Amino acid sequence: MTITINYKNKSSKKNSENIIFFVDEKYNISSLKNHILRAEYSLISDLIKTRDLKKKILSFDLSSKKKIILVSLKNNFTSSDTENLGAEFYDLVKNFKQNEFSLNSDTISGKLMKHVGYFLHGLKLKSYKFDKYKTKKNNKVITILVIGKHKPSLKDQVKFNSIEEGTFYTRDLVSEPGNVLHPDEYAKRINSLKKYGLKINIYDEKKLKKLGMNTLLGVGQGSIRGSYLVTMEWNGLKNKSKPLAFVGKGVCFDTGGISLKPAKFMEDMTYDMAGSAVVVGLMKSLALRKAKVNAVGVVGLVENMPGGNAQRPGDIVKSYSGKTVEILNTDAEGRLVLADALTYTEEKFKPKFIIDLATLTGAIIVSLGSEYAGLFSNDDKLSNQLINAGENVEEKVWRMPLNRNFDKLIDSKNADMQNINYVGGAGSTTAAQFLQRFILNKTPWAHLDIAGMAFSKYGGALNSGGATGYGVRLLNKLIEDNYE
Structure with a gap:
């Protein structure tokens, strides 16, 4: 399985069927209002009350074709913490039927804004497989489109x-x-x-x-x-x-x-x-x-x-x-x-x-x-x-x-x-x-x-x-x- 990461400048409520958002550790989702439809926001508000908020990643099926995934970050997270979270996200998403996701960087704020790059870095590092000599390979490609103004800089992308x-x-x-x-x-x-x-x-x-x-x-x-x-x-x-x-x-x-x-x-x-x-x-x-x-x-x-x-x-x-x-x-x-x-x-x-x-x-x-x-x-x-x-x-x-x-x-x-x-x-x-x-x-x-x-x-x-x-x-x- 291969992870492909692409970048886009502007976000929209119609960007993708499957969207990844960052939220705080208490799963305060008020920052999502500007990025999803009102009905979707209400549904997630209700569903989140039934979930284990100790988990760092929560996934919601809004329909048979659409997922919204919330990734919670603590203010005291180090870059390594965020990399590990990216790796945890890989273990989750590799089992999904969906292959395309948008990661909205606009819901991350403060000193954590630079952590989008570390999250993606951990995701990529965990995705490695050595299957060169296997006759049957997992050829699935997962594409993540990174949108919003808090994307990693070009210099960080190269690094x-x-x-x-x-x-x-x-x-x-x-x-x-x-x-x-x-x-x-x-x-x-x-x-x-x-x-x-x-x-x-x-x-x-x-x-x-x-x-x-x-x-x-x-x-x-x-x-x-x-x-x-x-x-x-x-x-x-x-x-x-x-x-x-x-x-x-x-x-x-x-x-x-x-x-x-x-x-x-x-x-x-x-x-x-x-x-x-x-x-x-x-x-x-x-x-x-x-x-x-x-x-x-x-x-x-x-x-x-x-x-x-x-x-x-x-x-x-x-x-x-x-x-x-x-x-x-x-x-x-x-x-x-x-x-x-x-x-x-x-x-x-x-x-x-x-x-x-x-x-x-x-x-x-x-x-x-x-x-x-x-x-x-x-x-x-x-x-x-x-x-x-x-x-x-x-x-x-x-x-x-x-x-x-x-x-x-x-x-x-x-x-x-x-x-x-x-x-x-x-x-x-x-x-x-x-x-x-x-x-x-x-x-x-x-x-x-x-x-x-x-x-x-x-x-x-x-x-x-x-x-x-x-x-x-x-x-x-x-x-x-x-x-x-």
Whole structure:
């Protein structure tokens, strides 16, 4: 099912058979008098007395062909509250026989006038479905005509649309099966984003070997597919100010390698590239809305397979940074991909900050479930900006500890470090502590472990289950509030 939103300047009592109005939390409908017929107003006044006014949305059948839907807003509603209400409206309207609705923005007032856009944004985000491989699709199209003087501005329409496009692109990438979205195909799809004004560079295995990115290459060497580092640059400022950098883990399928995962739920490992998908979706969104910022996205794309040439437990590899790593467990592979990507990003682009995203550890799910991403950082200012942005869009993060006392858990007797903590405990922290060693020049850095957030079996407020697109809206908000 598809949601289409159109805009019209003037409202009329004859605009549509089905009309959506905003009212206050007490369902005071006096503002409707100028927008519906007197007989309809009287009927709704009577019917509303029989309804549960604790509900946020009420629907009235005025005839077999006409509905009037009332959406109640509280004065203290945040933008996220209104987005969630839009998502709730989608769950209601998708079951209606009617396909066309007019949303009258003239019945909203005061500080809530800008919330029409958030309502529609939540509606669109909740409508996402990944049905590409279904032979029978729901081809229903619901059209919403937005009328009245309180429509979102053209600038806001572009902003919301770009965030939706970026989020949906991320969800699409995460939803694709591993036999389709392997590293070779993934690199091609990213390259196609050039048409939006992004500068794309693809480093294949030959180039990566020359650069010395052996921790990244080691993860993918058991696969018949290639391994890649892909950079995406958006230059939205005329000056050459330092860019904001976003780095993503792109393990397109993770068997665990020689340290093979259990068969149960291994099919979910198609989403082990979700961190990279967030970076790609974010960069697409920034380009679509012509963001006034310089930004770079860097993703490492590999497939972790137990082939005849696969990396072995006990191998020692030299990273791009020059530091050596002893591989004790080939299923702790994401940090190896990120290690080279982080150092390269810092050295090549000299950014204001680096934020990396990865479905890195199961331990973070034990700690925070599916409510918060784990935040690890060397910078209080960046951490607070991420926390505030997360609260504003309900893509929350929770700061976890980093401390040099954890270093002893990843020090190796045979190399500079080992890729897991064999003592046990603090699995997410020691993984982050490992990554921090590859930030060489004290660049402000934050690591988001999104293992519990990237995919949802049961769905959430703004998604219906499956890939969530978590992170695109969070990072967009971070940029919008602090760097534009």
